[in-house]
């Protein structure tokens with residue numbers, strides 16, 4: 287039989303406890319378990335630890351006491367008063383002479399203690415040897431969790447039952463009372479061999495940090511040390527811990543909506559929209575005021591280009607305002623096929639398929655080309671629409687470090703699969719950097735995986751003729767699936783995928799976002815086609831954009847801001863969410879529209895200004911804006 291090991295993790299920061307856990311696992315599960323505990327320590331919501339101790343010790347099977355889990359039941363309570371009254375009733379039934387006084391001890395004396403109070407229920411004397419720390423019940427685990435692989439997530443509910451089961455079986459312990467000291471929970475329990483684990487729904491007001499636990503002792507004082515020894519030292523495995531479901535608590539139907547909004551506002555993460563009264567262009571109008579637009583994805587200013595607008599208007603007059611159906615029913619017009627042929631030509635592919643949005647192109651494509659048996663290797667900074675497509679596919683998702691092809695290689699080796707996909711943005715939407723396409727394609731091909739690149743910010747942007755990432759790398763390599771959007775540099779709406787004939791045929795039959803949505807309107811299609819044609823005929827517009835990038839980055843550097851980018855997306859690091867918002871607000875007041883990008887779009891604490899340039903920005907405007915950004919950064923705390 288596999289040897290058993292006790293494994294304990296403790297994590298602290300600046301000497302203060304952050305998290306802790308312990309398990310009893312077979313030797314074979316030890317590496318995975320220590321890995322999971324370490325991850326749990328490092329990712330703890332209470333903060334990053336600077337000290338983590340993971341200790342593994344073999345335990346002899348005969349040293350392990352196996353106990354059957356206490357049965358679990360729940361007592362509803364409409365208010366903390368009602369919950370506390372139930373707790374006292376249970377204590378009285380256990381033979382505790384003064385239940386009210388016992389509950390008062392918990393509420394008044396447990397603050398800040400890591401362990402529990404050990405209380406003589408007859409004399410009301412505290413018996414724990416170290417009253418500041420309390421008595422800690424340790425060295426126990428759920429027997430099932432020891433046998434199966436387990437996650438980094440802590441299951442508080444199961445852990446509470448395991449602990450309560452051990453405590454209830456300690457010599458001379460009548461039972462235990464506990465109230466969660468987490469401000470986000472109002473629950474607690476009374477546990478005893480007699481009644482089992484009785485969870486009480488409400489014992490304190492939400493938001494209160496009050497809480498703690500009291501072990502109820504009845505017996506001679508001389509034997510206390512034996513009880514403490516059992517609680518702290520004896521190894522216990524608890525069997526048949528009941529199904530770890532959160533008991534249902536009925537909430538107001540609006541509670542999720544209201545509490546989410548309140549939380550977003552409190553954390554400076556609530557968003558509102560700026561309403562514009564003009565076409566998208568280098569300058570826009572808001573509340574009658576002109577603003578320099580440094581936040582648009584309309585990089586080539588084609589949404590406002592006369593021939594593009596004219597094409598949209600003409601198509602609306604000739605074909606009507608809506609397409610009237612999904613592509614596979616009645617919604618395919620000559621305009622759809624014309625646009626698809628044009629895109630295939632522009633990208634040098636066999637064929638193309640147009641979706642209603644870039645979001646739908648990603649969701650539909652990824653979820654169609656991989657399934658539950660496959661693995662998707664996805665860059666950690668990929669766009670949300672790729673992530674959603676991965677989730678919808680039910681494939682295993684393996685995230686590799688941003689644009690790190692060595693990590694991609696390692697992750698592919700660690701996750702062998704029959705078939706799979708490597709997927710990445712071409713130009714990362716929040717950082718503006720460019721994927722290492724040659725290595726990505728080479729790696730995917732060598733491992734027999736499909737490769738997919740999202741060119742939302744690359745089409746019309748990268749390459750001398752704006753044809754995208756393949757042109758950028760000198761046509762030396764080509765991914766299997768090239769996705770793009772018509773909503774950014776092409777100034778219209780819609781998404782597309784270019785690739786081989788079988789790929790496109792497959793997507794027309796299998797991509798659900800293509801099949802089950804009404805196709806693009808004539809005006810959108812004609813505008814997109816006119817824009818693609820415009821780019822093919824006017825490569826100088828792409829070069830103007832690339833020039834604007836150089837002018838703006840140079841001006842930022844002259845003003846002491848380290849900025850460099852090969853693309854029109856120029857991130858300017860701020861860090862703190864609230865400060866990023868204040869800076870963007872100041873620039874807005876000065877007539878410059880530049881977005882503050884915050885969590886969850888980027889990681890917490892890495893808020894930034896995201897400047898997005900257009901081909902029609904003039905040098906003087908860019909230099910003035912760079913100076914204003916630098917002033918705001920140095921003046922706003």
Ligand SMILES: *Cc1c(COP(=O)(O)O)cnc(C)c1O
Pocket residue numbers: 643644645646648669671711715740742743771772773780781
């Ligand atoms: C904007 C964007 C999309 C979605 O395109 P829409 O046409 O706006 O739906 C997809 N991927 C990336 C990288 C994007 O930036």
